[in-house]
Amino acid sequence: MSNPIEIAPDEIIVVDELRKFFGAVEAVKGVNLRVKRGEVVVVIGPSGSGKSTVLRCINHLEVPTSGAVYLDGIHLEDRRTNINQVRTEVGMVFQQFNLFQHLTVLDNVIVAQRLVRKRSNEEARRIAMEQLTRVGIPEKANVLPRQLSGGQQQRVAIARALAMTPKVMLFDEPTSALDPEMIKEVLDVMLELAQDGMTMVVVTHEMGFARAAASRLVFMDQGRIVESGDPEEMYHKPQHQRTRDFFNKILTHG
Amino acid sequence: MAVRPEQEQSVMDIWIEGRQWERFPWWFVGILGAILFMIFKIVSDPQYTRAYNAILPGLRLTLYITVVAFLAAVAIGLIAGLGRISQNFVLRNLATLYIEFVRGVPTLVLISTVAFVIVPGVANLLGIQTPRDQTPRAIAALAVIYGAFLAEVFRAGIESIPPGQMEAARSLGMTHFQAMIYIILPQAIRNMLPALGNDLIAMLKDSSLVSVLAVREITQEARLYSGSTFRFSETYLILTLLYLIMTIILSLLLQWYQRRLRNE
Ligand SMILES: Nc1ncnc2c1ncn2[C@@H]1O[C@H](COP(=O)(O)OP(=O)(O)O)[C@@H](O)[C@H]1O
Numbered sequence A: 001m002s003n004p005i006e007i008a009p010d011e012i013i014v015v016d017e018l019r020k021f022f023g024a025v026e027a028v029k030g031v032n033l034r035v036k037r038g039e040v041v042v043v044i045g046p047s048g049s050g051k052s053t054v055l056r057c058i059n060h061l062e063v064p065t066s067g068a069v070y071l072d073g074i075h076l077e078d079r080r081t082n083i084n085q086v087r088t089e090v091g092m093v094f095q096q097f098n099l100f101q102h103l104t105v106l107d108n109v110i111v112a113q114r115l116v117r118k119r120s121n122e123e124a125r126r127i128a129m130e131q132l133t134r135v136g137i138p139e140k141a142n143v144l145p146r147q148l149s150g151g152q153q154q155r156v157a158i159a160r161a162l163a164m165t166p167k168v169m170l171f172d173e174p175t176s177a178l179d180p181e182m183i184k185e186v187l188d189v190m191l192e193l194a195q196d197g198m199t200m201v202v203v204t205h206e207m208g209f210a211r212a213a214a215s216r217l218v219f220m221d222q223g224r225i226v227e228s229g230d231p232e233e234m235y236h237k238p239q240h241q242r243t244r245d246f247f248n249k250i251l252t253h254g
Numbered sequence B: 001m002a003v004r005p006e007q008e009q010s011v012m013d014i015w016i017e018g019r020q021w022e023r024f025p026w027w028f029v030g031i032l033g034a035i036l037f038m039i040f041k042i043v044s045d046p047q048y049t050r051a052y053n054a055i056l057p058g059l060r061l062t063l064y065i066t067v068v069a070f071l072a073a074v075a076i077g078l079i080a081g082l083g084r085i086s087q088n089f090v091l092r093n094l095a096t097l098y099i100e101f102v103r104g105v106p107t108l109v110l111i112s113t114v115a116f117v118i119v120p121g122v123a124n125l126l127g128i129q130t131p132r133d134q135t136p137r138a139i140a141a142l143a144v145i146y147g148a149f150l151a152e153v154f155r156a157g158i159e160s161i162p163p164g165q166m167e168a169a170r171s172l173g174m175t176h177f178q179a180m181i182y183i184i185l186p187q188a189i190r191n192m193l194p195a196l197g198n199d200l201i202a203m204l205k206d207s208s209l210v211s212v213l214a215v216r217e218i219t220q221e222a223r224l225y226s227g228s229t230f231r232f233s234e235t236y237l238i239l240t241l242l243y244l245i246m247t248i249i250l251s252l253l254l255q256w257y258q259r260r261l262r263n264e
């Protein structure tokens, strides 16, 4: 591996000078981010600031216009990289859950284990039940996603990602589509995951979660990281006016 | 003039009952009546019996051509539909070329074009002999024509699935192909069932067009019999009702199947 940049052995995600254009719109304007194993990085920022785009570049759902992403030292944009292989190491949880509507909860958690991890049916089933138990809904294994509440669906989505035994978990506003009374059950699962030492990058506006779980808070605006640091410190003493404005906004408007 | 509430109520009742009366599927009674009358004629009138006996041997071929050509059209439609939405511009253009080609030529003409130009051409290319029997050519023709219609059905069906499904599948490490087969298509085909059913019925009806290839399905049998006996009215009445019976049975079966799927 002859990477043009220095990567420490414990840096599992390295985002280097990432830029992304959508047509003429520059969504991400040179982002640098390094995440160590076991770290929980919470990304906040106004809508349209490029948070999702950065996250989606980390598992190559978007291809950067320039710059690079390294996962466990593997350069994603390298043509020789097997992107499907890399993606098995990166779990992703979406705002809209995106459960497979035609499959039962159990099959949602099994299907990729079988197809991608090539696990036996028994093993995949056992791991699926373990993960469904971990997120607290083993009794829903045999129902279809549409029979579940939003909070339950999102927990299944987390179990589905965890069943692949990923090294990193990415969350893109996992509670934004939920009714308020269901937010906590999802955040509790995520908090537990963080305490178990999972490396996580979480885009969320839940400051409670950020202060409880984040090892680092990152504030993005207009395609750039404006500031980042210790969550408590940043929360109480933001360095930039834009960060201050943003905190005021989410505190007054929920 | 004051109207008492009870009276008003009863007027409403009659009105509602009247609407229900109107909602009854009388058209279906009409069709059933026509079919029963036809059966009665076939049993009782020797002219009708003879025409019926002349046409009936073609029924197996009609059904065989319809089923086989439809299955082939589904396969072609799937491939062309995937081509139509492919990222690869060569595949996309090839698929669009095929679809636009079929759309731009009358079905009756295309049947002969496929049977007499394309099938021998492809057979030549593959270095095999063109089948002498016209039936495979007829099947190929219908499959090529309906493959283009079904390509659009597949494209619309796949596009009806939210992009988040593909993204979730890819984020779990599935290849594009795996995601298509295991995640997207099973959901898309569910949405496509009404359109597929309509095209199956249309295929059954359009199988009559392959009589231009002298394939002896029911329409061809009817043409031969009426041409030699001049019993046109008996023959075509029976032919018409045979198609009607088949399409109505098929359409009822499809409705029943869709209702069952929905209740699942
Ligand atoms: N697929 C896309 N096509 C075009 N523009 C996009 C696309 N995805 C994101 N954008 C644009 O990029 C900018 C950043 O979007 P996004 O990363 O989703 O921001 P955030 O997640 O912070 O709300 C926005 O202006 C958005 O409109």
Ligand SMILES: [Mg+2]
Pocket: A048, A051, A052, A053, A172, A173
């Ligand atoms: Mg977003």
